[in-house]
Amino acid sequence: MPTVTSPDGTRIAYERHGDGPPLVLLHGGLTRRYWDPLVPRFADDHTVILPDRRGRGESGDGEDYSIEREVADARAVVEAVEGTPVLFGHSFGGLQAIEAARVAPVAGVVAYEPAYLVDDYRETADLAARMQARLDAGERREATKLHLREVLRDDIEDFDAWLDEWPVWPAPVDHVENTLRMNRALEAHPLPDAFDVDAPVLLLTGSEGPAHLRESVRAVHDALPESRLVEFEGVGHSGPTEAPERTAEAVREFLADLTPTPAR
Known part of the structure; x- marks a missing residue:
């Protein structure tokens, strides 16, 4: 390659x-x-x-x-x-x-x-902190779900059921640390x-x-x-x-x- x-x-x-x-x-x-x-x-x-x-x-x-x-x-x-x-x-x-x-x-x-x-979303953005708390607790999947719900579908009540039908899941879990560092950088990037x-x-x-x-x-x-x-x-x-x-x-x-x- x-x-x-x-x-x-x-x-x-x-x-x-x-x-x-x-x-x-x-x-x-x-x-x-x-x-x-x-x-x-x-x-x-x-x-x-x-x-x-x-x-x-x-x-x-x-x-x-x-x-x-x-x-x-x-x-x-x-x-x-x-x-x-x-x-x-x-x-x-x-x-x-x-x-x-x-x-x-x-x-x-x-x-x-x-x-x-x-705008207001950036002023209150705390996704990186919430993901970090989940990772600190050893909950990689839950940290990943926080990110995906924020960027994919924030209007679904049973998000876990939706994820189970999403063809890509659970592959994003493999990249959760990289996703966290990205979100932390985005929150500081005006x-x-x-x-x-x-x-x-x-x-x-x-x-x-x-x-x-x-x-x-x-x-x-x-x-x-x-x-x-x-x-x-x-x-x-x-x-x-x-x-x-x-x-x-x-x-x-x-x-x-x-x-x-x-x-x-």
Whole structure:
């Protein structure tokens, strides 16, 4: 599997599929496998690049963690691909894509509910502390459930029963420590008043996810100099896997509007 080395020495592994202008898919939770339903929808027309975030999948990890290091990882991937890529990120990967576009040349950005915390929700955010308390008690599954309920479905009374039907469960438990450190960093990471992003941005959201994420994507929309916002009716936070064809259609339309950029 190809790898790049991030500035702090961490090895970031990635897959490559297809041929054409580069499209880098940045996952949120779990690993690069999150994107499996979407890869065939783009690989005929694009070189699809799938990195694993640090500490997940086939990538290495560093002793110190920060959002800046995750952004540096994405930039290292951008600089390794041939051509100027479009970045497509989900959740934390959406934030990673937007932040990377501030420091690296990209042709465009797509972000599904990027994980910025805004307004009253950010002022009272304590998910990291609640997860830490569960981990300190040796309750890894319960710590993971706290995160998933916060970001997936906060409107379900019997969340345990819903999780039992969720195909991905209990795989997120394997990454709970990394998810905790991510949440701690996000709680300290403010949304800027304005983003210095030169590339066009497509923001995606669903009507059924947690309210704080729908508020966040609109705040990001307001802070960007050039962005388009599309909402999918009846879809939650995991829109790219809940509705892959609707997601792919919106992204393909956005990609078609971009001016092709020659390889570097």
